[in-house]
Amino acid sequence: MKTAIVGTGLIGGSLALALKKTGFASNIIGVDKNPDNLQKAMSLGIIDSQATLPEACQMADLIVLAIPVDAIYYILVEVLDKIHERTIVVDMGSTKSKICQLVKDHPKRQNFVASHPIAGTENAGPEAALVNLFQGKKAIICEEQRSSKPALELAISMYKTLEMNIEIMEPEIHDLHIAYVSHLSHISAFSLGLTALDMAVKEKDMFKMAGGGFSSTVRLAKSSPEMWGPIFEQNNENISAALGEYIDHLIAFKKAIDEGNTTRTKELMEKAAIIRSKI
Amino acid sequence: MKTAIVGTGLIGGSLALALKKTGFASNIIGVDKNPDNLQKAMSLGIIDSQATLPEACQMADLIVLAIPVDAIYYILVEVLDKIHERTIVVDMGSTKSKICQLVKDHPKRQNFVASHPIAGTENAGPEAALVNLFQGKKAIICEEQRSSKPALELAISMYKTLEMNIEIMEPEIHDLHIAYVSHLSHISAFSLGLTALDMAVKEKDMFKMAGGGFSSTVRLAKSSPEMWGPIFEQNNENISAALGEYIDHLIAFKKAIDEGNTTRTKELMEKAAIIRSKI
Missing domain, CATH: 3.40.50.720 (NAD(P)-binding Rossmann-like Domain)
Known part of the structure; x- marks a missing residue:
């Protein structure tokens, strides 16, 4: 062929x-x-x-x-x-x-x-x-x-x-699901990279302390912008919804930390740990 | 000994x-x-x-x-x-x-x-x-x-x-740096897990599509709440600052996606890709 x-x-x-x-x-x-x-x-x-x-x-x-x-x-x-x-x-x-x-x-x-x-x-x-x-x-x-x-x-x-x-x-189901289990992960990694790089401008030695956890969560930030820009554009509605929900969870986490509410951060982590059975 | x-x-x-x-x-x-x-x-x-x-x-x-x-x-x-x-x-x-x-x-x-x-x-x-x-x-x-x-x-x-x-x-430098290259990564993973699990309540088959990218970014969500709750409490100021900056980057990303501004999402990704040389 x-x-x-x-x-x-x-x-x-x-x-x-x-x-x-x-x-x-x-x-x-x-x-x-x-x-x-x-x-x-x-x-x-x-x-x-x-x-x-x-x-x-x-x-x-x-x-x-x-x-x-x-x-x-x-x-x-x-x-x-x-x-x-x-x-x-x-x-x-x-x-x-x-x-x-x-x-x-x-x-x-x-x-x-x-x-x-x-x-x-x-x-x-x-x-x-x-x-x-x-x-x-x-x-x-x-x-x-x-x-x-x-x-x-x-x-x-x-x-x-x-x-x-x-x-x-169906394509609509594909695009919805993939927003949550792939496209969002990429944006989380790009944004982690941006956040760390900003701080590293002042704190030159910061990446000396980066271990496996950081690498794992930021690895996708190396992905090709030429490939990912159009994906974000074509799947914008699903990604925007997923990203909005992600930001809400982060804000809730930040609130619990700011309030010193460790009972609450532990609850959020216990809930998140259910992901163990899914991947 | x-x-x-x-x-x-x-x-x-x-x-x-x-x-x-x-x-x-x-x-x-x-x-x-x-x-x-x-x-x-x-x-x-x-x-x-x-x-x-x-x-x-x-x-x-x-x-x-x-x-x-x-x-x-x-x-x-x-x-x-x-x-x-x-x-x-x-x-x-x-x-x-x-x-x-x-x-x-x-x-x-x-x-x-x-x-x-x-x-x-x-x-x-x-x-x-x-x-x-x-x-x-x-x-x-x-x-x-x-x-x-x-x-x-x-x-x-x-x-x-x-x-x-x-x-x-010095301990203060340790706690600042580690907030950005470890503690924040854990919160990003816990929150990714929570976001995906919420959607999976409606979309039962969603995790079928999860690949290596998702696993990599969410892996840390399996970490022990007993260990991490007290870390978030003891390093709350640095983590709250890092988390606030991370949320700002995500909001900027979401805005670019909502506006269909692919030039901007590509710029953000190009900037994030500098992380390549750091890890």
């Missing part, structure tokens, strides 16, 4: 490595608007050839979009317009409602599978690609009834090849 | 395992107000014998306090009152100002070394003890000039045996 991957960074690069290793694709065509990424992906053996997006639309049987969600939104209609009748397109974006809404009446909607493999690291670019990035993780497919049977089967087969666990859900 | 460890949970248990493994102490006397912990610590081979606190004060050459900071505050004067002239006491609490203030004029202040090994996990109890918990981490010693030379040398020797990197600093 001729497979084109649009976006040869962390996600696209990891996909290419895994699809080649498993034999799902013998040959990967890389598409990237960033020529540096393409060159790195070629020299790392992640992709086998490169093409422009219109060329890939002509050549490939499967086109996977592994680019920021604003870029998916920007090119998806053009891609569906240009592909052959049997070409299948799968996106890997971290938001689903706006993307599904965009193409819901497109004549080639059935050629498209809206999906989100929940995998990543805080690093970016082809050199961050990991062959086992997807292994054992969840892959979400949305609006499966709008994809043709062959398109859906191919996407499922690809994710099973990656050893992912597939869940089917 | 006869070594008593007061508190046989994660920290005290890990210390006991490491001191025995390295031969620093051949025999560990365990002290714990919780008889279950003592029994578990005995049966796991973490401690060799058990004693009451007054007994330990009579028997030991070195007494290490590995208990919550309110308990340290509560027993430290009594311990210094009861020990022999040459007995050395080291505390491992995560706050230092209040504890140092409490004993600054005690006639046996020189027998005491105020310290904080920056190591831990989100788990608690003797069964969570890890022999290499401290390895490669930082140990902070405060007000070193108030400890006698033999006391300071013994504490440093103990931390070096654990392969820790020792830093000397």
Whole structure:
């Protein structure tokens, strides 16, 4: 199967490595608007050839979009317009409602599978690609009834090849849930980073004391702004609600601390500890 | 050297395992107000014998306090009152100002070394003890000039045996820095847990989508309320300031998202990413 991957960074690069290793694709065509990424992906053996997006639309049987969600939104209609009748397109974006809404009446909607493999690291670019990035993780497919049977089967087969666990859900549910269990975590990390960096301007040695707890909570602050800006934009309502609730919990915590109410801080912590059974 | 460890949970248990493994102490006397912990610590081979606190004060050459900071505050004067002239006491609490203030004029202040090994996990109890918990981490010693030379040398020797990197600093600086690089991280995690759990009441399947990012940011929410409540109480001013600044950053992030200002969210993320060079 001729497979084109649009976006040869962390996600696209990891996909290419895994699809080649498993034999799902013998040959990967890389598409990237960033020529540096393409060159790195070629020299790392992640992709086998490169093409422009219109060329890939002509050549490939499967086109996977592994680019920021604003870029998916920007090119998806053009891609569906240009592909052959049997070409299948799968996106890997971290938001689903706006993307599904965009193409819901497109004549080639059935050629498209809206999906989100929940995998990543805080690093970016082809050199961050990991062959086992997807292994054992969840892959979400949305609006499966709008994809043709062959398109859906191919996407499922690809994710099973990656050893992912597939869940089917509606895009609105996906976007609501992911706001709370991923998008909010990123904003909490970015804001922790900002808070600590502000204080470190005065307190130069402060990071000497940072241990595993700090690293763990702030790690995601290293994530790519190019990827995350558009996610926050496309999922703004859910994220804003989650963030508002998060701020309310922090204000309640601060109030208990300011009042010296340790009974209350302990109650809040006991309640939060129920998360033990969930993750 | 006869070594008593007061508190046989994660920290005290890990210390006991490491001191025995390295031969620093051949025999560990365990002290714990919780008889279950003592029994578990005995049966796991973490401690060799058990004693009451007054007994330990009579028997030991070195007494290490590995208990919550309110308990340290509560027993430290009594311990210094009861020990022999040459007995050395080291505390491992995560706050230092209040504890140092409490004993600054005690006639046996020189027998005491105020310290904080920056190591831990989100788990608690003797069964969570890890022999290499401290390895490669930082140990902070405060007000070193108030400890006698033999006391300071013994504490440093103990931390070096654990392969820790020792830093000397004033208690006020310790408490300020640790608020930003540890205590705040814990509150961010507890509040993330509370936010997600609230939504999960309505959205039962939500945690299906939780991946590595969520786990990483929320892991500390599993930490012991018994340990953390008193830390928040003793370091309340620094934590309240840090938490206030964190909330301000989150509000700024929310405003940018609500306004659809992706240029601004990207700016905030670019700035936060400087944390890359700090951890």
